[in-house]
Amino acid sequence: MRMGNGLDRKAAIVTGASKGLGLAIAQRLVAEGMRVLMVARSAEALAQHAAALPEASAVAHPADLRAPEAASAAVAEAVARFGRLDLVVNNAGATQRGDFLALDDAAWADGYALKFHGAVRMTRAAWPHLVASGSGVVVNIAGAGGRIASADFTIGGSVNAALMNLTKALADRGVKDGVRVCCINPGSIRSDRLKGRIAALAAERGLPEEEAARMLASETGVARFGEPAEIGAVVAFLAGADAGYVQGAILDVDGGWIRAV
Numbered sequence: 001m002r003m004g005n006g007l008d009r010k011a012a013i014v015t016g017a018s019k020g021l022g023l024a025i026a027q028r029l030v031a032e033g034m035r036v037l038m039v040a041r042s043a044e045a046l047a048q049h050a051a052a053l054p055e056a057s058a059v060a061h062p063a064d065l066r067a068p069e070a071a072s073a074a075v076a077e078a079v080a081r082f083g084r085l086d087l088v089v090n091n092a093g094a095t096q097r098g099d100f101l102a103l104d105d106a107a108w109a110d111g112y113a114l115k116f117h118g119a120v121r122m123t124r125a126a127w128p129h130l131v132a133s134g135s136g137v138v139v140n141i142a143g144a145g146g147r148i149a150s151a152d153f154t155i156g157g158s159v160n161a162a163l164m165n166l167t168k169a170l171a172d173r174g175v176k177d178g179v180r181v182c183c184i185n186p187g188s189i190r191s192d193r194l195k196g197r198i199a200a201l202a203a204e205r206g207l208p209e210e211e212a213a214r215m216l217a218s219e220t221g222v223a224r225f226g227e228p229a230e231i232g233a234v235v236a237f238l239a240g241a242d243a244g245y246v247q248g249a250i251l252d253v254d255g256g257w258i259r260a261v
Contacts, residue, residue, distance in 0.1 A: 005240030006135075008033030011082035012239070013074060015065060015122065016092030018042040020191045021141060021231050023049055025089055028232030029239070030057045037061050037078040040092065065092055065118035066110075075125040085129035087239045090119035090163075091141040095156035103155060111155040116162055123170065127179065136179040137239045140167050141231070144187045144254050160185070164250050171248030180247050182238045187254025188217070189226040222255035 012029050016022035018040035026036045026049075036058045040046045043062035050060035059081050063070040078085050093115025096107045123138055130136025145153045146160025167183035174181045188194060202212035217224050234253050237243055252258045 005032060005236065005242055007236065007240050009035070010086040010133075010239075011035045011037070011078060011084050012087035012089065013037045013039060013078050013085065013122070013126065014089040014091060015039045015074075015118065016141075018045040018049060021186065021189060021228050022089075022091040024228030024232040025091060025141075025235045026058060026232075027053065028229065028236050029087070029089075030054065032236050032240070034087070034239075035059075035082045037074060037081065039063050039065065039074050065122065066113040068121065071118065071121035072125040074122065075129065079129055084133060085126055086133045086135065087137045087139070088122055088126045088130065089139045089141065089235055090122055092118055093159070095153075095159055097152050097156065100151065100154045108155055111159055112162075115159050116166075119163060120166070123181075127177070130179045131177045134178060135241075135244075138167075138170065138174075138179065138181040139235050139238050140164075140181070140183040142167075142183050142185050142250075144185050144252065144258055146185060147252070147258050147260065167250060168248050174247065180238075180243070182243075182246060182248065183250045184231060184234055184238075185250065185252045185254060185258070186231050187222065187226055187252070187257040188220055189228055189231060191228070194225065217255075220257055221259075222257050224255065226253065226255060 012034050014022055014026045017026045017038035026038050029036050030053050038050050038058055039061045041064050046060040050058040061074055061077050095111035140163045142160040142163040145157040146164050164183055167181055170181040198209055198213045202209045
């Protein structure tokens with residue numbers, strides 16, 4: 001059911017769209033009437049998910065955004081397919097956890113290559129088309145780890161913090177160019193990795209999975225874990241007309257995990 005937020009027939013790029021948050025975001029945008037170029041490295045999964053969406057509403061574009069030319073190629077494909085580009089959702093990228101002293105240069109370079117540099121290149125390539133749209137929007141998906149420092153999340157935390165700073169800087173440019181730029185910090189969302197942790201705890205303690213999930217959530221200080229669709233709903237809000245005065249915002253969608261002002 002379309003919500004009537006001015007998104008009908010507009011066009012978007014969603015990165016990391018083959019699973020998890022990216023897939024949920026793409027699905028929600030299509031439900032709002034948008035046409036979406038779904039970008040990810042997993043070609044087979046991407047094609048299957050795009051094919052499951054209404055005809056002509058989603059296009060699979062396999063790409064590794066760590067490659068310098070990949071972002072501009074994705075933008076060119078979106079404009080060729082849809083004739084316009086109104087929204088970019090920079091969601092791709094996972095970073096390695098671990099002991100800081102054990103994380104080598106390659107781990108740091110890889111962590112920044114996709115999530116940060118991929119977002120920089122995608123936004124830079126898309127910017128002229130977002131300006132031409134007259135109502136262009138960029139939504140960066142960072143993460144709560146950018147606000148809450150953790151000794152075993154030095155790469156991810158610093159990447160997320162960099163994305164938040166980039167959001168503010170691009171929003172400053174966007175005031176002049178008519179492009180809105182915002183950021184979402186998801187908390188603990190039921191990803192495949194989190195589902196695995198829940199299942200392992202349930203098996204270890206002989207608990208139903210929902211009870212194990214509540215125990216894990218309680219350790220984080222929240223009532224429950226989030227669902228990918230909830231992040232999709234926030235992206236749709238930020239992309240739409242109802243958020244027309246929201247510029248440079250960093251939204252913590254985390255169930256109350258981040259308690260700092």
